[in-house]
Amino acid sequence: MIVIFKNTAKPEQVHALCESFEAQGLKIHNSEGEHTHLIGLIGDTSAVDIDWVRANDFVEDVKRVSEPYKKANLKFHPARTVVDIAGRRIGGGHFAVMAGPCSVESEAQIVEVAGAVKESGAGLLRGGAFKPRTSPYAFQGMRAEGLELLRRARAATGLPIVTEIMNTEHIPLFEDVDLIQVGARNMQNFELLKELGRLKTPILLKRGLSSTIEEFLMSAEYIMAGGNENVILCERGIRTFEPSMRNTLDISAVPMLKSRTHLPVVVDPSHAAGIAWMVEPLALAAIAAGADGLMIEVHNDPPHAKSDGAQSLTPAQFDALMQKIKGAAAFFGEAMAV
Amino acid sequence: MIVIFKNTAKPEQVHALCESFEAQGLKIHNSEGEHTHLIGLIGDTSAVDIDWVRANDFVEDVKRVSEPYKKANLKFHPARTVVDIAGRRIGGGHFAVMAGPCSVESEAQIVEVAGAVKESGAGLLRGGAFKPRTSPYAFQGMRAEGLELLRRARAATGLPIVTEIMNTEHIPLFEDVDLIQVGARNMQNFELLKELGRLKTPILLKRGLSSTIEEFLMSAEYIMAGGNENVILCERGIRTFEPSMRNTLDISAVPMLKSRTHLPVVVDPSHAAGIAWMVEPLALAAIAAGADGLMIEVHNDPPHAKSDGAQSLTPAQFDALMQKIKGAAAFFGEAMAV
């Protein structure tokens, strides 16, 4: 960490601040230039609060030179994490596709879609029971009943299930869920992250719409700090000025994340663009960029879907896409987890 | 709502869709141009899911022409809402300043700051007990104990208290809080919003970092739909590309919100910029733009604050600012709620 002082900083102010750093066990490297006076802090600065340093009015700026995340950091954990979800592996060369409807709507629907996506080669079944909707007047999901229907679809097909949790109070309901999803809007719901850190169930953490890559990794760190190191990161589009798509898929986040963390990184092309015909090019681009998996929305009757119909593929479209995904994953060297 | 068809849409597809709208009680206005075929839906379309319509592959686009929020809508509720917080009023010509530290740190600290800000003319005391922090290694707040210290500061000064809630499970702890704050990161924590809608306590809802004004109003609608219409909106800066400040204060949101909703709108200049010296110009700009109140961070010892010290004013700085705020509020015609 580097602290840059204002030209007007008084020696006694700088001295007092340095003493407080030394009291925290840090060493100081002092550097005085013609126009700039700065110090470098040496040691473990992850507990130093940048805001606390900036609050001194004789400090001009503070810059971090090492990452504030540890457990998620590739530097301290150079082997790629492979997350095992009821036998399906993701990460470290293992590639998996999670597919299914945005919302669970009925037993017939979820069982039918589960069967279809399994047939096409999906490794996990996705389906929303608790739904975060912008409008209080929109369908809010089947909730506990939806979880029960997912269990039946799992029983019918053998596919592990992934579904979103929205509140700590629902954790008991998610006990036998195979992969618990934290949605983009809850990426910084820190109370939820802390509680999930106490579980052993793998967590699929989606990136917030305007979260930086560092914030994303810090949210993973919240879960890992609690003891649950089975975290899969999911890029699902960020908010930009471009109005022609729902969000902008940040494809660069895939290699950037993989250069900083050992955790697996998957991509959700369905939510990124919000348009069914764009799922294919974005899914293939994600594989080419090095993603460890994909999450794709599939519905047996998109025009009558209770949510996100506009971005859902039909089982036939998904089947055609899976042929291309398998080809691309093989071309780019990932083992497909079917 | 307007539905635009692709050139390739077949008459029977359009016909079937129109029938489904009519079954929902809507009337159809058909409009066929040389290049464009569209229909207008007449009636209450707030229950029509845009995504559901877009999911038809013969539909090119769907555009809303009326707002999806009702209870928050100025059109349907032309009188400005005045929220009463233990006798302090905000909105409809009543202006109030909420001030206090980012975090409650000790009884001495919160009582001292409370006394100071009351003396300077603040109408409410703010202070964080549950703290949403980006890092799991940073100070997480005094939690339940912090709430107790806030109560003591209230008893000592008579100032109503405003403090942030992060989880539905904590609601019982907030029973006697005067104004419950929902932070920016939880603006779309819909389970929390729904539960707060069941209370009678006024809610201070902060805008998410990348939330549109419509999404912001839809989150207020969540609370109001549950029956709690005492919602105050707080603009606190949005995320943009500009790196010199923590966030970009969206000053235009103040008049835009006030043109669309009857709810009071306040501004938090401390969080917007994250820099103490910028609080003054932004606070004055907010008053000039028509804000109904301000939320300002004040700490008795900013360099030793456990969070957000960089943006906190000292009591003396706050006192000087309050003189300017009172002058500006009087100049721009708001009654100060002291």
Place this chain on the structure above:
Amino acid sequence: MIVIFKNTAKPEQVHALCESFEAQGLKIHNSEGEHTHLIGLIGDTSAVDIDWVRANDFVEDVKRVSEPYKKANLKFHPARTVVDIAGRRIGGGHFAVMAGPCSVESEAQIVEVAGAVKESGAGLLRGGAFKPRTSPYAFQGMRAEGLELLRRARAATGLPIVTEIMNTEHIPLFEDVDLIQVGARNMQNFELLKELGRLKTPILLKRGLSSTIEEFLMSAEYIMAGGNENVILCERGIRTFEPSMRNTLDISAVPMLKSRTHLPVVVDPSHAAGIAWMVEPLALAAIAAGADGLMIEVHNDPPHAKSDGAQSLTPAQFDALMQKIKGAAAFFGEAMAV
């Protein structure tokens, strides 16, 4: 185009506006609902200025339902454009790689790099002679002399050259340039676009850092409206809140552009991220997403490059990448233009 009226609009105001539309040869479809009164305009609305309509204070909103671009529009020109650059073809199944240094620095440098990239399979040589630099104190390019060195590299290798123009006054210098580039910062330098529309030389138009896809196509339309229909579009990253990379590659822009226009679309992964090691994953992702070509920076000595060294590949790195690019282009079905 749809015009939505305020509830307070008077019949005579609406009537007068409708008459003015009719005077422009448009037909009116009137639609009055319980809460909303709107009209649809039928006919060619591309000359109607949305702002002009919005300026009426009884108008609530105006929405376009057809695109404002014509010559660039895939609807009116369903065959993909193939641009021929001195015999190299781009678009409609033809794929090409443009490679070379950010800046031309010396005859030895540009001839060496040209030879190397040709050897590896690049179809065109890129090199900057006029350089747009953020700082007036940074290297500004070799200007006219740089163009001359590019000609020599072309003579030595047979590779067509692509280089950036910054000002209409320089057009005579660019007479024998094979592909003239308009940089991101000049995407809306309309005087320049108009003049380039009078030439026959193909134009490589880069997307502005915060330009929407529609604005990008409108800038292409400027060139095409002047008579020069040989335009290649280049996505090169947009500006977002993410600080870990120079820009955010908008990979979705590739399929979205190709769904709207017949013009070829290429990607510049070097400028998008600004980091050499990210060029490979982004280049492969661009191919997977359907790009018609790539623009890649290659320098014989990146640490001593006068600009953009951080994102330049060495000839050896480029050669290794080209093997992967050729494989991926073949896999995804494009004919490589070498």
Place this chain on the structure above:
Amino acid sequence: MIVIFKNTAKPEQVHALCESFEAQGLKIHNSEGEHTHLIGLIGDTSAVDIDWVRANDFVEDVKRVSEPYKKANLKFHPARTVVDIAGRRIGGGHFAVMAGPCSVESEAQIVEVAGAVKESGAGLLRGGAFKPRTSPYAFQGMRAEGLELLRRARAATGLPIVTEIMNTEHIPLFEDVDLIQVGARNMQNFELLKELGRLKTPILLKRGLSSTIEEFLMSAEYIMAGGNENVILCERGIRTFEPSMRNTLDISAVPMLKSRTHLPVVVDPSHAAGIAWMVEPLALAAIAAGADGLMIEVHNDPPHAKSDGAQSLTPAQFDALMQKIKGAAAFFGEAMAV
């Protein structure tokens, strides 16, 4: 400037880089921590290209600690610049309003508006002759003829004129313009900036839609480096994700710019929001935030304006607003330049 090395950097690589810095006259402060090795460069680093340093693959990151702009820098020029425009002064306590139509449309129009805005207290007349329009099919301005009409309006009223230049070739036409405007889209048209640096005419430089404050100051530096130090900066809204307004006024840019530069800072509320009724609250907020002036669009017949009618005030609306502006400027302590 601070250079942070990767853990894998070899001593001889670091040594060689340090020698190259020393050859540029810089001193090195070395700082080796347990996890981090960095050096600080002492001396004038404004000529050091960050990209050049980053291009070394053993360098992890480079951070600037001093600003790259000099002539625009408040540190090196602590007295506020007062720009004199034909006798009207802006900056250093002098406040001025520039008003007039978006486009010059006819002699009658511009003379009428000029008379009206002068009467209301405007200090300068604005009017566009060369118009940057997104669509090639939209009105492009009266060009040279428009400049002639502005001169007549100046002769009729005595108001100095401000109008936009789009191309270096037009400079001779602008010889007697009092204040030459560079529009947002040309903020990084560096060839234009360089030529304007050779003039003595004051320049009004508008911030680009997605330009950082540092880039904005670097563009001012381009003009000043050429010898023309009469630059006025204009904040006019930035591009964000918010769709309800044309742009987002970055009100914080006013105090931030004034903390970094001695140049005057004005605000254009008309372009920021693009909506006439928002001009008033934004104009007053700009004054409260410390702006040195305002640029406001006024048209005698907004619904028939050839451009930007939606954001133009009528002369009567402008007159009412000017009374408030004068009051607010007096309240906040600026001398009005009428």
